[in-house]
Amino acid sequence: MEKIIRKSAGVKFESDVLGFIDGLAREQQRSRSFIINAILRWYVKWLAEQHEQKVETAKPVPVIRL
Numbered sequence: 001m002e003k004i005i006r007k008s009a010g011v012k013f014e015s016d017v018l019g020f021i022d023g024l025a026r027e028q029q030r031s032r033s034f035i036i037n038a039i040l041r042w043y044v045k046w047l048a049e050q051h052e053q054k055v056e057t058a059k060p061v062p063v064i065r066l
Contacts (some may be wrong), residue, residue, distance in 0.1 A: 013021070024035045 021032055021035050024030075025032050028035065030038075
């Protein structure tokens with residue numbers, strides 16, 4: 001398993017987003033950082049799955065040989 005290195009990154013959230021994150025953190029009894037990392041990890045996984053679906057469903061392009 002890859003070692004996770006934690007680094008601080010100063011970001012500013014809009015009030016509605018911060019309220020959403022804080023609500024999730026309270027419900028899950030986790031920190032803001034945990035929630036944000038979990039959301040971004042889920043999003044990366046989702047993007048990879050979307051990319052795989054596009055590759056699998058793409059119609060093959062016929063090769064024309066002269």
